[in-house]
Amino acid sequence: MSEENYVLELEHIRKEYPGVVALKDVTLQLRRGEVLGLIGENGAGKSTLIKCCTGAVIPTSGKIRVNGREFDRMSPQLASENGIAVIYQEFNNVGELSAAENLFLGRPIRKGMIIDRAAMEREAQKAFEQLHIKINPKELVKNLSVGYQQMIEIAKAIQQNAQVLIMDEPSAPLTSAEVESMFKVVELLRTKGVSIIYISHRLEEIFRLSDRIEVIRDGEYVTTLITPQATVDELIKLMVGREMTQKYPPRKNCINKDKVVLELDNVCGNGDKNMSLKLHAGEVLGLGGLVGAGRTELAEVIFGSKPIESGRMLLNGKEICPKSSREAIDLGIALVPEDRKRHGALLGNSIKNNINMPIYERISRFSVINSKTELEIAEKYRKDIQIKCPTLNQLVKNLSGGNQQKVILAKWLAADCQLIIFDEPTRGIDVGAKYEIYKLINDLVESGRSVLMISSEMEELMGMSDRIIVLAENRMTGELAKEEFNSDKIMAYASGITDETKE
Ligand SMILES: Nc1ncnc2c1ncn2[C@@H]1O[C@H](COP(=O)(O)OP(=O)(O)OP(=O)(O)O)[C@@H](O)[C@H]1O
Ligand SMILES: [Mg+2]
Structure with missing residues (x-):
C-alpha cells in the first residue's frame, strides 16, 4: 500500500527514561477514516506512544510522519497544526467557565477588542449539534457530567479540524449510558473521515469499534490484526504473552x-x-x-x-x-476507592512508601521504621499483582495509569x-x-x-x-x-x- 493512505505513521519509536525503556521499538500506521484499537498490558507503553504523537513526550529516536510529512519530534503546536488531537483521561476543562467558553479556550472569538460571547455560543451550539449532543453552551462545565465534559473535549478537537483523534481509555470514567453516546460520536466521526486511535482495556469495546487492532507488549510492537478476523483469546495471548484459559481463579x-x-x-x-x-x-x-x-x-x-x-x-x-x-x-475496615487518582496515591512518593502508608505504625518500633519489613511487604505485592516498575523507589507519578492503581490496591491489601x-x-x-x-x-x-x-x-x-x-x-x-x-x-x-x- 502506498504511503499516502496513512494519515499518521510512527516508525521505530524508542523512548528511554532513567532506568526504564518505556518504548523499545514501536511502529504504528493509521489509515484515513479507520478506527485503530491499541491494546497492551498496563505499562506496555500505550500512553507514552500517543504522547509522542502530540509532543507531550519527545521520543529518544524514531520517526513520525503525518500525511507523508516527516518529523523527528512533535510539539503541541505542530501536532495541532497537523490535525492531531488527543482526549486524555484527565480533561483540560475549566469548571468555572461555560461549555462554549471551554470550546474556545485559548482562542476566543472576538469582535474588535471584545470577546464575542454570543458568537461563541452560536458556534458551540452548531458544533454540539453536529455531533448530535445536547449541551447548553451557556452551562458551566462543572455542572456537567463527566460524559458531557468529554464530549466538549471531542467537540473542541473537531472544531480545530482534527484529522486524527486519539482517545486514551475514554470509557474508563463514563457510565454505561455515556459510553453508548461516546460510541455514537466515534462512529459518526469515522463516517466523516476522521481517523481514530482508541485505547482500552475492555476488549468488547475494541471489537465493537475498531477496524484493525495493534498489540504492543513491553514497549515493543507485536502485531496488527484485522478486527473481524481476531478473537478475544488470541488478543489476550498476544498481549499477555501466554494463554489464559480461565477468567476467574477457582475458590474454595x-x-x-x-x-x-x-x-x-x-x-x-x-x-x-x-x-x-x-x-x-x-x-x-x-x-x-x-x-x-x-x-x-x-x-x-x-x-x-x-x-x-x-x-x-x-x-x-x-x-x-x-x-x-x-x-x-x-x-x-478498608476501602479501596473507585476514584483512585483523587483518593488513593501520593503521586510524589515512592511505590514502597505508598504501599506501607497505612501500616507504618505496625512496622515501626520507637518511631523507627523496620526498613527490611517495609521492603519485603512492597516486594510481595509487586510480585503478586505484577506492578511494573524498575525499582520500588520509583515515584508513583512515573508509573503507567494501571500500575498506579495496582499500588493503591496493594496499599489496602497490606493494611491487612x-x-x-x-x-x-x-x-x-x-x-x-x-x-x-x-x-x-x-x-x-x-x-x-x-x-x-x-x-x-x-x-x-x-x-x-x-x-x-x-x-x-x-x-x-x-x-x-x-x-x-x-x-x-x-x-x-x-x-x-x-x-x-x-x-
Ligand atoms: N515520566 C516517566 N518516568 C519514568 N518512567 C515512565 C515515565 N512515564 C512512563 N514511564 C514508564 O513507561 C512505561 C510505559 O508507560 P505507559 O504509561 O505508556 O503505559 P500504558 O501502556 O499506557 O499502561 P496503562 O494501561 O497502565 O495505562 C511504564 O513502565 C512507566 O512506568
Ligand atoms: Mg496508559
Missing part, C-alpha cells in the same frame, strides 16, 4: 455462615435509605447496580467517611459508628483488614493483572476475611461474588444467591424493579 468454599462480620440494620446515610445486609466471614458479597445507584455512598458510610443518620451497624456483633476513615481502619470494600477493583487494569487481583481477593476470603465488592461489570460481579445485592436509587432492590445469578435479573433489579413491584 470458605464461607462461615456462623460468623457475621458486618451487619447493617436499616442504615440510612449519605443519601442511602434502609440498608440491611449481613456479610459473613470468608464471603465475597457483590454490590450491583447502575452508576449512581448509591453503592459508593454505602461504602463511604461503612468506611466512616460519611455519617450514619439512622439504623445500626455491627462489626462482629458489636455496634460501631466510625466517624472517620482512620477509625474504620483501626476497626479493621478483616473487611475490605473494593469499589470497581479492576477498572483500567489489564486482563492478566485482573486475574491476579481476583486471586488476591480469593486469598483474602480463604483466610477468613470478608469482601464487599462494587462492580459495574456484570461478568466480574457474577464471576467473583458468592451473593449479590442490587441497589437502585439509593435503595436495595434485590438479592441473589449464587445459583440464581442471571444478568437479566440483575439488570431488572438495577433498573428499580423489585420482586414486589412485579407481583
